[in-house]
Amino acid sequence: MSQVTNGGWLMSNGLYSLFDISVDFDQSHLFFPRLVSWALVIVFLLILITRARPILQALTDRSRGVIFDRHTDRFRFAGTMVLLVSYFIAMQALGQLWPYTGYGFLFGSMVFILLLSLLYLHERTRRNLSVIGLNAVIAPLMAWLILAGLFNITLP
Amino acid sequence: MEFVSQLDISFFLLASLGAAVGIFFGAIPGMTATMAVAVCLPLTYALDINHGLALLLGLYVGGISGGMVPAVLLNIPGTPSSITTTFDGYPMAQNGEGERALKIGIVSSIFGGLVSAVILFFFAPVLADLSIRFSYVEKFLIIFLALTVIAALSRNLLIGIFSGLLGVWFSLIGAYSISDGGNGHTRLMFDFLDPWLHEGFALLPVLIGLFGIVTILSEAAKGVRNDLSGASVNFGKGQRFSFSQLRGQLTNLTRSSVIGTFVGILPGVGGSAASVLAYTQEKNFSRDASQLGKGAPQGVVASESSNNALTGGALIPLLSLGIPGDSTTAVLIGAFTLQGIQVGPLFIGDNTDTWHLMMVALVTANFIMFAVMFLAIRHIARIVMVPKHILYPIIVMMCVAGAYAINYGIMFDVWTLLIIGVLGFLMTRIGLETAPFVIGFILGPNAEVYFVKTIESYGNLTVFFTKSSIAVLLWILIALSVFFSVYLHVKNRRKQHADAA
Numbered sequence: 001m002s003q004v005t006n007g008g009w010l011m012s013n014g015l016y017s018l019f020d021i022s023v024d025f026d027q028s029h030l031f032f033p034r035l036v037s038w039a040l041v042i043v044f045l046l047i048l049i050t051r052a053r054p055i056l057q058a059l060t061d062r063s064r065g066v067i068f069d070r071h072t073d074r075f076r077f078a079g080t081m082v083l084l085v086s087y088f089i090a091m092q093a094l095g096q097l098w099p100y101t102g103y104g105f106l107f108g109s110m111v112f113i114l115l116l117s118l119l120y121l122h123e124r125t126r127r128n129l130s131v132i133g134l135n136a137v138i139a140p141l142m143a144w145l146i147l148a149g150l151f152n153i154t155l156p
Numbered sequence: 157m158e159f160v161s162q163l164d165i166s167f168f169l170l171a172s173l174g175a176a177v178g179i180f181f182g183a184i185p186g187m188t189a190t191m192a193v194a195v196c197l198p199l200t201y202a203l204d205i206n207h208g209l210a211l212l213l214g215l216y217v218g219g220i221s222g223g224m225v226p227a228v229l230l231n232i233p234g235t236p237s238s239i240t241t242t243f244d245g246y247p248m249a250q251n252g253e254g255e256r257a258l259k260i261g262i263v264s265s266i267f268g269g270l271v272s273a274v275i276l277f278f279f280a281p282v283l284a285d286l287s288i289r290f291s292y293v294e295k296f297l298i299i300f301l302a303l304t305v306i307a308a309l310s311r312n313l314l315i316g317i318f319s320g321l322l323g324v325w326f327s328l329i330g331a332y333s334i335s336d337g338g339n340g341h342t343r344l345m346f347d348f349l350d351p352w353l354h355e356g357f358a359l360l361p362v363l364i365g366l367f368g369i370v371t372i373l374s375e376a377a378k379g380v381r382n383d384l385s386g387a388s389v390n391f392g393k394g395q396r397f398s399f400s401q402l403r404g405q406l407t408n409l410t411r412s413s414v415i416g417t418f419v420g421i422l423p424g425v426g427g428s429a430a431s432v433l434a435y436t437q438e439k440n441f442s443r444d445a446s447q448l449g450k451g452a453p454q455g456v457v458a459s460e461s462s463n464n465a466l467t468g469g470a471l472i473p474l475l476s477l478g479i480p481g482d483s484t485t486a487v488l489i490g491a492f493t494l495q496g497i498q499v500g501p502l503f504i505g506d507n508t509d510t511w512h513l514m515m516v517a518l519v520t521a522n523f524i525m526f527a528v529m530f531l532a533i534r535h536i537a538r539i540v541m542v543p544k545h546i547l548y549p550i551i552v553m554m555c556v557a558g559a560y561a562i563n564y565g566i567m568f569d570v571w572t573l574l575i576i577g578v579l580g581f582l583m584t585r586i587g588l589e590t591a592p593f594v595i596g597f598i599l600g601p602n603a604e605v606y607f608v609k610t611i612e613s614y615g616n617l618t619v620f621f622t623k624s625s626i627a628v629l630l631w632i633l634i635a636l637s638v639f640f641s642v643y644l645h646v647k648n649r650r651k652q653h654a655d656a657a
Contacts, residue, residue, distance in 0.1 A: 029342070036324050040318065043317050067582060077376045120545035153202060156560055
């Protein structure tokens with residue numbers, strides 16, 4: 001009966017029942033998500049209204065672009081994305097060849113680190129290239145030894 | 157005092173290792189303390205909670221402090237929290253006082269770290285005791301307040317709210333868990349995704365993706381340039397450091413440390429806000445503010461003591477309410493979840509040993525940070541020159557190992573890294589904010605349970621206002637934070653107009 005005491009003064013005004021709300025258990029999984037979704041839409045509209053001018057400017061100014069601009073290094077960005085996706089796929093495939101060994105992670109990472117380092121490298125000197133080569137072998141090996149070997153952590 | 161028996165050599169070694177690795181992360185521009193904790197999480201899977209936390213707290217303290225190295229030597233803040241260190245640290249380095257500036261920063265850091273640890277030790281249990289009595293109504297309002305405060309301190313209130321709500325929305329994907337009293341049905345997803353998304357996105361892959369992969373993608377879009385190739389680290393031969401130079405700075409040190417701790421308590425608000433606030437206060441109260449920005453040691457003192465004081469402060473709401481004080485403590489929640497420990501009002505009472513050991517780890521990490529930085533600062537300064545084309549691929553590899561191992565080998569968690577990485581990258585590009593998103597994502601599921609269960613049992617919305625005097629107080633705080641944000645916004649706009657005119 002706590003609601004009566006809590007809302008007593010409201011009830012006398014007949015206002016209390018205005019705030020009555022019930023949740024059907026079968027549909028209760030949708031109750032809060034719907035509320036949040038509506039809140040998102042409303043805040044989004046408010047942003048559109050209050051910041052109409054800068055948003056319009058950003059959308060129409062072709063030289064700037066919304067996500068990528070003139071200064072974006074499209075090659076390195078796209079390269080990173082391609083390497084990441086290939087890395088994840090290769091790691092899983094290799095891991096299925098030798099299950100529960102972590103070899104998929106080990107060999108996949110070696111190739112991935114080598115290629116990503118080369119992608120990010122700006123000056124291709126002999127010294128830089130040898131450091132990258134060494135790092136591509138040592139870093140995954142160290143990680144594999146510590147995680148899979150020492151700590152028994154599951155790796156692909 | 158049972159916890160003393162658990163203090164073994166490996167505990168201290170892990171805290172030291174954490175501090176050293178953290179300094180390394182902090183010292184490299186673009187890599188943060190949050191990233192350090194996220195990337196090193198897989199190392200804790202094999203440890204128990206106490207040893208794991210020793211490592212992570214070391215990383216946290218080291219990561220925040222390490223940011224001062226490039227800030228002073230190269231005018232590039234290593235982490236966002238050392239932005240204000242550049243204002244005076246770099247001019248000092250240019251005058252040949254680089255080493256002195258760094259050592260002043262190091263002493264200030266340990267001061268801030270220890271002050272905040274003391275405040276944490278005394279304040280967190282009190283707050284926890286208070287919040288134990290909270291019902292679902294107050295708990296929901298606390299989360300609501302946390303999201304409002306963090307949105308209010310964003311660059312734009314509406315965008316902050318939008319980012320936070322988006323985080324909540326994301327956290328609701330998947331089933332309304334039966335263990336939380338839900339009906340077990342899924343929502344906000346397509347049925348064919350059920351094998352992967354039934355439980356929703358796992359917390360840790362999301363955090364690792366947001367703080368690891370997003371950084372890599374943003375750097376790749378910028379071309380991964382080593383801006384430092386032409387720079388050289390110059391310590392100079394100017395005035396040497398001695399402790400007597402900090403005489404007269406006690407007020408500044410204390411004030412900045414308290415400010416840092418307080419900002420840390422505010423949910424989701426990071427070190428940059430702490431140091432900016434402390435620096436501004438030093439500007440307002442200092443007897444001689446004219447030298448600030450031109451190489452005044454007191455500027456470095458204000459900035460570094462406040463950003464390190466953030467560490468203890470940010471742990472207060474985490475350990476007493478279960479609400480992370482900044483993004484690094486948000487990742488720490490993951491470490492607790494991993495060990496099956498719930499952080500919240502009951503944490504300190506139920507896990508007294510862990511709580512005491514955390515304090516020991518925090519204090520140890522501060523001393524180790526001090527020793528490593530003070531004795532080896534000249535060597536640490538070289539870390540800033542480590543090329544990114546070597547580091548970034550290793551970071552990605554560690555992120556993948558961490559995400560895969562969290563739930564003992566689920567490949568979807570690795571793909572989550574990429575999904576969230578791309579999403580986070582797009583979010584930052586269109587101007588949304590990461591911090592409110594993370595806090596929303598972490599607190600979303602709890603917010604749902606508290607809200608829906610309250611309505612199921614009371615059947616009326618007014619209970620959120622009338623339940624208790626604490627509920628009313630929380631509403632007042634929520635209103636104040638919105639009012640404060642609007643006030644700041646209007647003030648800034650007037651200033652901009654005045655400047656333009």
